Amino acid sequence: PYxxxxxxxxxxxxxxxxxxxxxxxxxxxxxxHQGYKQWLFDIDGRRYLDMFAxxxxxxxxHCHPKITRAVSEQMEILGHATNIYYHTKIHEYAxxxxxxxxxxxxxxxxxxxxxxxxxxxxxxxxxYTGRFDVISLKNCYHGMTYQMMSLTSNNHYKYxxxxxxxxxxxxxxxVYNGIWGGNKCRDSPVQTDRICSCTGECEAGxxxxxxxxxxxxxxxxxxxxxxxxxxxxxGVGGAxxxxxxxxxxxxxxxxxxxxxxxxxxxxxxxxxxxxxxWGFEAHxxxxxxxxxxxxxxxxxxxxxxxxxPAIASGLAKAGHFNTFGGNPIACTVGITVLEIIxxxxxxxxxxxxxxxxLLALLHLKSKFPIIGDVRGKGLMIGVExxxxxxxxxxxxxxxxLKIWEHCRDLGLIIGKxxxxxxxxxxxxxxxxxxxxxxxxxDVIEHALxxxx
Ligand code: PMP
Numbered sequence: 001p002y003x004x005x006x007x008x009x010x011x012x013x014x015x016x017x018x019x020x021x022x023x024x025x026x027x028x029x030x031x032x033h034q035g036y037k038q039w040l041f042d043i044d045g046r047r048y049l050d051m052f053a054x055x056x057x058x059x060x061x062h063c064h065p066k067i068t069r070a071v072s073e074q075m076e077i078l079g080h081a082t083n084i085y086y087h088t089k090i091h092e093y094a095x096x097x098x099x100x101x102x103x104x105x106x107x108x109x110x111x112x113x114x115x116x117x118x119x120x121x122x123x124x125x126x127x128y129t130g131r132f133d134v135i136s137l138k139n140c141y142h143g144m145t146y147q148m149m150s151l152t153s154n155n156h157y158k159y160x161x162x163x164x165x166x167x168x169x170x171x172x173x174x175v176y177n178g179i180w181g182g183n184k185c186r187d188s189p190v191q192t193d194r195i196c197s198c199t200g201e202c203e204a205g206x207x208x209x210x211x212x213x214x215x216x217x218x219x220x221x222x223x224x225x226x227x228x229x230x231x232x233x234x235g236v237g238g239a240x241x242x243x244x245x246x247x248x249x250x251x252x253x254x255x256x257x258x259x260x261x262x263x264x265x266x267x268x269x270x271x272x273x274x275x276x277x278w279g280f281e282a283h284x285x286x287x288x289x290x291x292x293x294x295x296x297x298x299x300x301x302x303x304x305x306x307x308x309p310a311i312a313s314g315l316a317k318a319g320h321f322n323t324f325g326g327n328p329i330a331c332t333v334g335i336t337v338l339e340i341i342x343x344x345x346x347x348x349x350x351x352x353x354x355x356x357x358l359l360a361l362l363h364l365k366s367k368f369p370i371i372g373d374v375r376g377k378g379l380m381i382g383v384e385x386x387x388x389x390x391x392x393x394x395x396x397x398x399x400x401l402k403i404w405e406h407c408r409d410l411g412l413i414i415g416k417x418x419x420x421x422x423x424x425x426x427x428x429x430x431x432x433x434x435x436x437x438x439x440x441x442d443v444i445e446h447a448l449x450x451x452x
Contacts, residue, residue: 002033004043007031010031011029026408027401031043033045036061036062036063037061037064037429038051038061038062038429038432038433040413047411048411049411049412049428049436050062050428050429051413051415051427051432051436052414052428053427053428055415055427056380056415056425057294057297058295058298058299060298060337060429060430061431062429064336066339066340067298067337067340071329071332074089077328078328079327080328080329082323082327083325084321087328090326090327090328092331093110093326094110094326096335096338104310105290105308108304108305109307109312109322109325110302110303110304110322110330110331111325112301112302112303112324113143113301114142114291114292115143115144115148116145116303117266117292117304117305118142118148118264119145120305121262122134122148122227123315124289124307124314125226125260125288127314127317131224131225131226132166132223133167133220133221133225133226134167134228135168135170135215135227135228136152136153136168136228136229137173137229137230137234138169138170138171139154139174139238140152140154140229140231140237140264141154141231141234141237142229142231149164150163150164151229153169153172154419168215170212171211173246174240174242175241175242175243176240176372176373176384176392177240177392178208180203202243202244205242209246209250209253212253213253216257227262228251228259228261229262230261230264231267231268232264232278232280232283233267233279233380235417235425237417238384238417238423239380240382240418248284248285251283251285260289260311261285261287261288262289262290262291263278263279263289263290264291265280265290267295267380268280268380269292270292270295271341271346271350272295272378272379273350273354273377274350274354274355274378275378278290282377290306291303292304292306295430296337297337298337300333302330302331302333304334349430349431352434353379353436353437354377354378354380357381357437358374358381360437360438361374361381362374364441364444364445367445368445369389370386370389370395371383371384371385371386379427379432381425382417382426383424383426383444384422385400385423386422394421394422397421397422400422402447402450402451403444403447403448403450404424404447406446407444410446412440412443414426414444
């Protein structure tokens with residue numbers, strides 16, 4: 001039973017004592033008490049199917065008993081050891097995590113959040129290359145430290161203060177909303193009906209590459225590019241996928257010019273996209289730096305950066321220290337998450353249930369013109385709602401919110417995102433079943449019918 005503060009007190013304290021910029025989901029905010037696998041329970045004991053996983057964070061399921069056991073055992077032995085000492089857990093975990101990565105990505109730095117991981121990757125890229133400028137994609141999200149606010153491209157996350165220097169953006173190669181399309185090239189079991197004139201190589205992709213090369217010529221200093229950054233599928237941006245070969249070609253251009261490729265796997269890592277353990281593998285590249293967070297710790301504050309020994313040596317010019325990075329509890333969580341993903345075959349489940357859900361949502365799209373696009377891979381899914389499927393004008397936010405709130409009333413938690421807030425984001429704990437997928441589609445259908 002719930003023994004916490006009454007609902008009204010939570011409202012008052014949130015207004016008075018908490019960060020006023022906090023986003024709070026739902027007109028009557030959800031007050032959570034418990035979680036178990038793919039389920040959440042509020043303080044009145046009402047159950048919800050969690051198809052958003054705390055923003056794509058709970059990977060192996062809420063309160064997984066194996067993690068609870070492992071953590072409490074570790075807490076009884078040693079709760080904190082800074083990494084200035086030897087401790088078996090940080091060593092075991094660094095070795096196991098590096099085994100999931102290709103090539104010479106064998107050197108791991110442990111930090112505590114995705115923003116911190118990307119911030120460290122920036123320092124690493126600049127120290128190693130001796131260059132300053134970086135490019136990211138419009139509509140990307142890489143975090144909220146002061147530096148990362150400049151790498152991120154969405155004004156909802158930008159304060160009216162001067163940004164940091166050396167950050168440039170290139171056109172987002174978005175196959176649904178971008179100016180050149182490219183839907184048919186998308187690396188997804190789901191395709192939409194916009195015809196792309198590709199003959200083998202994706203023409204839209206090539207135009208976006210040309211645009212990227214323009215940015216290099218016009219924006220980047222003679223010193224050259226330090227790094228290019230991309231999520232393997234954009235998360236906060238609304239499950240945006242790129243034309244086939246785009247990432248591989250950009251990767252090759254960046255490498256030819258002596259820059260580094262940074263893959264942000266904060267949302268797409270750890271098997272979520274189904275076909276691969278890491279999202280970048282679908283693009284056929286091996287990045288120079290990989291940043292990871294969220295699913296790595298199943299909700300525990302744990303994040304990491306992986307790179308090659310050569311790049312890591314660039315960062316050895318000064319001491320690098322992080323009090324909590326790689327603490328025994330965090331590493332115990334990380335090791336156990338890896339074990340569970342393997343034992344419960346969660347990557348294969350992402351592929352099977354994710355594809356089933358994508359196809360069911362595509363069928364729903366054929367019945368409701370308000371659904372402009374269904375996209376994604378594995379259990380990283382976006383459903384874009386529009387006013388008109390021809391013009392693709394984003395659905396009016398009030399209408400969107402009604403649909404989304406109605407889903408919650410029926411016991412379904414889904415996310416929202418995209419630049420215009422009109423994309424339903426579905427990224428559940430990776431243990432969801434086909435029955436959960438059916439429930440999700442039924443509830444969304446009910447909400448769409450009610451919306452008229
Ligand atoms: N990168 C991506 C792709 C993300 O989605 C996020 C968080 N939404 C971050 C980085 C930042 O992670 P954190 O909130 O842990 O700082």
